[in-house]
Amino acid sequence: MQSYSLTHLRELESESIFVFREVASQFENPVMLFSGGKDSIVMFHLARKAFWPAKVPFPLLHVDTGHNFPETIAFRDALVAETGVQLNVGSVQDAIDKGMSVEEKGFNASRNALQTATLLNSLEEGKYDAAMGGGRRDEEKARAKERFFSHRDEFGQWDPKNQRPELWNIFNGRKVMGEHFRVFPISNWTEMDIWQYILAENIKIPSLYFSHKRRVFERDGALLAECDYIKRRDDEKVEERVVRFRTIGDMTCTGAVESDADSLQKIIEEVAATRTTERGSRSDDKRSEAAMEDRKKQGYF
Amino acid sequence: MTKGKAPAYLDMDLLRFTTAGSVDDGKSTLIGRMLYDSKSIFTDQMEAIERASARMGGDEEVNLALLTDGLRAEREQGITIDVAYRYFATPKRKFIIADTPGHIQYTRNMVTGASTANLAIILVDARHGLVEQTCRHAFIASLLKIPHIVFCINKMDLVDHDEDRFEEIRDDLKAFCSKLEVNDIRFIPISALKGDNVVHKSTNMDWYQGSTLMYTLENIHISGDHNHVDCRFPVQYVVRPQTAEHPDFRGYAGRIAGGVFKKGDEVTLLPSGFTTKISSINTFDGEISEAFAPMSVTMCLEEDFDLSRGDMIVRTNNKPEVGQDIEMMVCWMGDAPLALNGKYAIKHTSKDVRCIVKEIKYKVDINTLHRMENDKVINMNDIGRISVRTTSPLFHDRYSRNRITGSLVIIDEATNKTVGAGMII
Structure with a gap:
C-alpha cells in the first residue's frame, strides 16, 4: 500500500504555494520584494510554481542601495529576461541625490537604515497593499514570532504586541485603507531547507x-x-x-x-x-x- | 521516487509540535536542551545569550531560557508573550516547535500553537505532579485534536529519580486523560537540566525501559495524521493563463484538505451539485496521477462549470455537511467578550461569510472541564460552545474528522482582528 506522506521539502513547498495563492486572492495589489539573494530566488521559484501555467500575477520590487555586488544585479537582470516577470526598482541613490535620505558617515557607514525609507516610499508610490518578503523565522530572534501575514499600520510599522493570532492555515488579510501587510511565504524554512531545495530543484x-x-x-x-x-x-x-x-x-x-x-x-x-x-x-x-x-x-x- | 543512494534529507519528513508548561516547569530549558544536544545552537547565538546573561546578572552561568525569549520587551520582563517558532533537524526529521507560554492568560497562544501541531509536549514538574495548568494544557491539546500527546515528567533529578513517583504521576495523568478524547498518550521521565532521557538515555533511571523524548519525536508515526479518506478540495484560486501556449487552460488551484484525488475520479462541485470528472491534476513539475493532503495542486475538470474561490470539489459518494447553522467550540481571543446576537465575519477554508451568534450554550471551566451553563460571558481566553447562522452555507466536516474543513476563524468586522477560533462539532 502506498504511504501518503510528503518529505519536509515538499510539505514546505506546498505550504508556501498555499500562501502565495492566498496573497493573490486576498489582496488587490501585491508585490514581491526581491533582493537577488538565495531566499528571494527560492521565493520567486515557489511563486512561479503557485501560478503555473499562468505568469506570476504580481511584480517584483528591488530596493537597490547602490551598494550591491555587481554579480547580484547581473543575476537579477538575467532572471527577469528569462522569466518575463515585471521588475520595479526603488533606488536609495536617487533618494540621497534628491536629498530625501542622508548618507551615514564613518568607517562602518551602511545604507541599511536608508533602505527602509526607500522601501516604504516605494510601497507607498506603488500603492501596494501586500509586500512579500523572504524573511525566515530561523534567522533571528525577532523573526521567530513573525506571522505569515504581518499587519502594518499606515506608517509601515510593526507592533509585536498587536499582531493577529494565526490559526491553522487560515490567514486574515483584512485591513482598512492605508494599512498594508507584509507576508512571509517561506517563514518555516531554515537556511538548510533553502540549500537542500536549491539542490533538489536545481535552482x-x-x-x-x-x-x-x-x-x-x-x-x-x-x-x-x-x-x-x-x-x-x-x-x-x-x-x-x-x-x-x-x-x-x-x-x-x-x-x-x-x-x-x-x-x-x-x-x-x-x-x-x-x-x-x-x-x-x-x-x-x-x-x-x-x-x-x-x-x-x-x-x- | 527512487531511493537507493539519495541523500538522507530527501527522505526526511516534517513534525510540528507544541510545548506547553508553566513558568517554572523547565520548558525553556527543555527546548534549549533539545536545540543544544541536537547541535542546533550556533556559537554566535550562544555568545549572544552569554552576553545577555552577564548583563542581567543572573546567578546561572548561561541561561538557556534566553534562547527562546525573543523580544526585548519580553526579556526585560522575563516573560514570553507570544507564540515563537523554533526549528531544528536531525537526520530523520525536521522539527518545527510552536513554543507557547503557559500562564493562564495566554490560552489564546496555546490554542494558536496547537492548531498546526501533530504532537504536544506537556511538561509536568515531578515535585508537583498534576496541577491545574497540566489539566488545562491537556484539555487544549485534546480540544485542538493534536494526534499525539507526550507528557514529560521533568525534574526527576529533584525527586531522586524515583520510579514510584513517576508512576504515581503517570496514573493521575491517565485518569485525567480518560475524560478527554486523545488517541496516543505517552509518558517520559526526564531531567531537562541534566539531559536525562531528552536526547540521551538516562543512566540514573534504569527502571525506565521506554524511548527518550528525541527518539519518540523522530519515530512517531505521523503520515496518518492527515485525513486520507474524505476527499475535500477547497478552490483557492482560479488559474487562467490566457496565453498563446495555454489559451483555454482553466485550472482550480488549492491545497488538498482531505482524501486522495485521482485523475478520472468522478467529483461533485459544491455548491452547484454538478457532477463531472477530474481531467488532470497539474503541478509546475508536470501532471501527476493522484494528489493527497497537504499537497498544493491545480485541477482541471472535464466540463467547464465556472467554479470560483470558496467553492469545493468533493467525491460524489462522500460529501461534507452543507449548512448555515454551525455549532462549534470556540476559543475567544478578542478584547471585548463574544456578543450574543453579534455579527462577525468568518473565514472557513477558502470561503468568506458573515454570521450572527444565535446561542451561547455554555462556557467550559478549562481547569476542571465543568460546563458552566449559568456563566455565558465568553471573554478573552475563554472556551465555550456556541451556535451561529451564516449568510451562506459552509461545506464542513466535524473538526474531529478533519482539522481543515472543521476549523474556522471569527473576525471582528469593525477592527478586522481575529477574535475567535472555532472547531465545528
Missing part, C-alpha cells in the same frame, strides 16, 4: 555563493570585499583569499567566509558543519542586542 543562484578568489580585508572578525563603498583604515590590509558569501546584502555589511565549497553539495556539507548563523557575518545585526527588532519596528523587512 540557479548568483556565483557569489560559491567559493571564489576575491580581494578582501578583515574588520571586526569579518572579511569584507574590497570595493569603492568602504573606507579602509590604514591598518586594514587587502589580500586575496578563497571565499564565498553565505548571505548577499550590501557590499558594506556582508562578510565573506573562507571556504572551498564550490558546489551545492559542498555548501550543504559546510552549512551542516558550521557553528555560526548566517547573520553572524552581517555587521548590521551586531549593532545591538535588539538590532533586528528595532529595525523591524521602523518598517524594515
Whole structure:
C-alpha cells in the first residue's frame, strides 16, 4: 500500500504555494520584494510554481542601495529576461541625490537604515497593499514570532504586541485603507531547507555563493570585499583569499567566509558543519542586542 | 521516487509540535536542551545569550531560557508573550516547535500553537505532579485534536529519580486523560537540566525501559495524521493563463484538505451539485496521477462549470455537511467578550461569510472541564460552545474528522482582528 506522506521539502513547498495563492486572492495589489539573494530566488521559484501555467500575477520590487555586488544585479537582470516577470526598482541613490535620505558617515557607514525609507516610499508610490518578503523565522530572534501575514499600520510599522493570532492555515488579510501587510511565504524554512531545495530543484543562484578568489580585508572578525563603498583604515590590509558569501546584502555589511565549497553539495556539507548563523557575518545585526527588532519596528523587512 | 543512494534529507519528513508548561516547569530549558544536544545552537547565538546573561546578572552561568525569549520587551520582563517558532533537524526529521507560554492568560497562544501541531509536549514538574495548568494544557491539546500527546515528567533529578513517583504521576495523568478524547498518550521521565532521557538515555533511571523524548519525536508515526479518506478540495484560486501556449487552460488551484484525488475520479462541485470528472491534476513539475493532503495542486475538470474561490470539489459518494447553522467550540481571543446576537465575519477554508451568534450554550471551566451553563460571558481566553447562522452555507466536516474543513476563524468586522477560533462539532 502506498504511504501518503510528503518529505519536509515538499510539505514546505506546498505550504508556501498555499500562501502565495492566498496573497493573490486576498489582496488587490501585491508585490514581491526581491533582493537577488538565495531566499528571494527560492521565493520567486515557489511563486512561479503557485501560478503555473499562468505568469506570476504580481511584480517584483528591488530596493537597490547602490551598494550591491555587481554579480547580484547581473543575476537579477538575467532572471527577469528569462522569466518575463515585471521588475520595479526603488533606488536609495536617487533618494540621497534628491536629498530625501542622508548618507551615514564613518568607517562602518551602511545604507541599511536608508533602505527602509526607500522601501516604504516605494510601497507607498506603488500603492501596494501586500509586500512579500523572504524573511525566515530561523534567522533571528525577532523573526521567530513573525506571522505569515504581518499587519502594518499606515506608517509601515510593526507592533509585536498587536499582531493577529494565526490559526491553522487560515490567514486574515483584512485591513482598512492605508494599512498594508507584509507576508512571509517561506517563514518555516531554515537556511538548510533553502540549500537542500536549491539542490533538489536545481535552482540557479548568483556565483557569489560559491567559493571564489576575491580581494578582501578583515574588520571586526569579518572579511569584507574590497570595493569603492568602504573606507579602509590604514591598518586594514587587502589580500586575496578563497571565499564565498553565505548571505548577499550590501557590499558594506556582508562578510565573506573562507571556504572551498564550490558546489551545492559542498555548501550543504559546510552549512551542516558550521557553528555560526548566517547573520553572524552581517555587521548590521551586531549593532545591538535588539538590532533586528528595532529595525523591524521602523518598517524594515 | 527512487531511493537507493539519495541523500538522507530527501527522505526526511516534517513534525510540528507544541510545548506547553508553566513558568517554572523547565520548558525553556527543555527546548534549549533539545536545540543544544541536537547541535542546533550556533556559537554566535550562544555568545549572544552569554552576553545577555552577564548583563542581567543572573546567578546561572548561561541561561538557556534566553534562547527562546525573543523580544526585548519580553526579556526585560522575563516573560514570553507570544507564540515563537523554533526549528531544528536531525537526520530523520525536521522539527518545527510552536513554543507557547503557559500562564493562564495566554490560552489564546496555546490554542494558536496547537492548531498546526501533530504532537504536544506537556511538561509536568515531578515535585508537583498534576496541577491545574497540566489539566488545562491537556484539555487544549485534546480540544485542538493534536494526534499525539507526550507528557514529560521533568525534574526527576529533584525527586531522586524515583520510579514510584513517576508512576504515581503517570496514573493521575491517565485518569485525567480518560475524560478527554486523545488517541496516543505517552509518558517520559526526564531531567531537562541534566539531559536525562531528552536526547540521551538516562543512566540514573534504569527502571525506565521506554524511548527518550528525541527518539519518540523522530519515530512517531505521523503520515496518518492527515485525513486520507474524505476527499475535500477547497478552490483557492482560479488559474487562467490566457496565453498563446495555454489559451483555454482553466485550472482550480488549492491545497488538498482531505482524501486522495485521482485523475478520472468522478467529483461533485459544491455548491452547484454538478457532477463531472477530474481531467488532470497539474503541478509546475508536470501532471501527476493522484494528489493527497497537504499537497498544493491545480485541477482541471472535464466540463467547464465556472467554479470560483470558496467553492469545493468533493467525491460524489462522500460529501461534507452543507449548512448555515454551525455549532462549534470556540476559543475567544478578542478584547471585548463574544456578543450574543453579534455579527462577525468568518473565514472557513477558502470561503468568506458573515454570521450572527444565535446561542451561547455554555462556557467550559478549562481547569476542571465543568460546563458552566449559568456563566455565558465568553471573554478573552475563554472556551465555550456556541451556535451561529451564516449568510451562506459552509461545506464542513466535524473538526474531529478533519482539522481543515472543521476549523474556522471569527473576525471582528469593525477592527478586522481575529477574535475567535472555532472547531465545528
